[in-house]
Amino acid sequence: MRGLEDELLDLDASDLRRRIRWVGSEQGREVLLDGDSVLNFASNDYLGLANHPDVIGAMQDALGVWGVGSGSSRLITGSMRPHGDLEDYIAELKGCEAALSMSTGYATAVSTLGGLLGKGDTVILDKLVHASLIDGARLSGATVRVFPHNGLAKLERLLEASTGSAGRVLVVTESVFSMDGDVALLDEIVSLKNRFGALLLVDEAHGMGVFGGRGLGLIEELGMGGDGGVDIHMGTLGKSAGVAGGYVAGARVLMDLIMNKGRAFIYSTAPPPAQAVAARRALEIITSDEGVKLRERLWGNIRSFSEMVSDVKVIEPVSAIIPWMVGGEGGAVELSDRLLAEGIFVPAIRYPTVSRGSARLRITMTAAHGEDDLVRLAEVLRGACGKTTL
Numbered sequence: 001m002r003g004l005e006d007e008l009l010d011l012d013a014s015d016l017r018r019r020i021r022w023v024g025s026e027q028g029r030e031v032l033l034d035g036d037s038v039l040n041f042a043s044n045d046y047l048g049l050a051n052h053p054d055v056i057g058a059m060q061d062a063l064g065v066w067g068v069g070s071g072s073s074r075l076i077t078g079s080m081r082p083h084g085d086l087e088d089y090i091a092e093l094k095g096c097e098a099a100l101s102m103s104t105g106y107a108t109a110v111s112t113l114g115g116l117l118g119k120g121d122t123v124i125l126d127k128l129v130h131a132s133l134i135d136g137a138r139l140s141g142a143t144v145r146v147f148p149h150n151g152l153a154k155l156e157r158l159l160e161a162s163t164g165s166a167g168r169v170l171v172v173t174e175s176v177f178s179m180d181g182d183v184a185l186l187d188e189i190v191s192l193k194n195r196f197g198a199l200l201l202v203d204e205a206h207g208m209g210v211f212g213g214r215g216l217g218l219i220e221e222l223g224m225g226g227d228g229g230v231d232i233h234m235g236t237l238g239k240s241a242g243v244a245g246g247y248v249a250g251a252r253v254l255m256d257l258i259m260n261k262g263r264a265f266i267y268s269t270a271p272p273p274a275q276a277v278a279a280r281r282a283l284e285i286i287t288s289d290e291g292v293k294l295r296e297r298l299w300g301n302i303r304s305f306s307e308m309v310s311d312v313k314v315i316e317p318v319s320a321i322i323p324w325m326v327g328g329e330g331g332a333v334e335l336s337d338r339l340l341a342e343g344i345f346v347p348a349i350r351y352p353t354v355s356r357g358s359a360r361l362r363i364t365m366t367a368a369h370g371e372d373d374l375v376r377l378a379e380v381l382r383g384a385c386g387k388t389t390l
């Protein structure tokens with residue numbers, strides 16, 4: 001039997017061993033990381049809502065009314081009203097008939113794909129979709145097909161090959177890709193899936209809060225909301241919404257099927273009702289005038305930073321995620337460590353999160369950062385570039 005310790009040593013040897021870094025403070029532009037105060041460019045809390053007073057207040061009030069726990073799975077003990085209120089609100093925002101919410105985006109991905117697909121169906125994934133969607137696809141029992149990132153020609157061939165089969169065909173992509181920060185070619189993908197009569201799921205985990213007049217995501221930004229071609233809208237409430245949870249929205253028949261067959265929905269205790277109340281409050285902020293201002297700050301920061309480092313790296317900012325490509329796993333870890341020594345937290349992203357040899361720093365901008373923070377990050381990165389062979 002292969003030794004457990006040996007396996008960890010193998011990870012060490014290939015610079016792939018991970019360890020937990022402890023955060024001893026609330027989320028924000030600065031966090032206490034393993035005891036040191038550091039500038040935080042690691043978070044997906046793009047609008048700084050994780051400790052917004054109104055969101056905190058909403059959760060505190062909800063705890064007084066609803067208590068802490070939800071008792072059981074929603075189909076067993078009855079579903080506490082805040083979950084339904086959150087879902088009605090999401091459906092209304094997204095222009096869909098219905099929505100479902102769950103404990104996490106991960107659980108939502110697994111329940112959605114598992115609820116809608118089974119043996120005999122086909123799921124077609126962009127190669128770079130998030131692990132939760134890959135796991136959902138595998139667990140569903142459907143035939144899994146993959147097209148290169150935004151590779152429309154291969155997608156077309158896969159759709160063509162699956163026509164005529166009795167099963168469902170579902171195309172899965174993300175609006176903003178979580179480790180590359182680039183976006184899906186949604187217009188073209190919608191045309192293709194319509195031509196072949198397939199369904200389309202788009203995960204807006206990193207689009208919500210960042211794109212769209214009301215911050216609903218890239219689908220809104222592109223004017224493709226409501227019946228605009230996306231059948232299944234998915235996302236998380238733990239990133240720009242700053243809380244926790246996942247949602248899926250679409251036609252009622254789809255939601256009913258997920259509710260009946262999605263195992264992570266059925267066989268898991270519902271999240272605390274206060275979580276749903278806080279997430280709803282966060283969505284109200286995202287879609288309000290305050291949300292518009294936060295997005296302006298966020299995009300201002302994204303553009304300023306890109307300009308500051310333009311002498312060492314050409315960055316064409318597409319989203320709040322800025323990948324700083326390094327290549328080797330060791331080099332990425334070393335650069336991340338060097339930044340940390342200067343009091344700046346930017347995680348190194350390695351295999352298996354990204355492919356081998358495409359390790360990178362993943363810089364995330366937020367509305368909470370100030371000009372001085374960006375200057376510090378840019379200066380240290382420029383200095384590190386001079387000293388490391390990038």
Ligand SMILES: *Cc1c(COP(=O)(O)O)cnc(C)c1O
Nearest residue numbers: 104105106130132178205236238
């Ligand atoms: C983070 C993420 C998820 C999972 O959401 P959680 O709420 O963190 O479980 C799903 N899809 C994508 C694209 C993500 O980036």
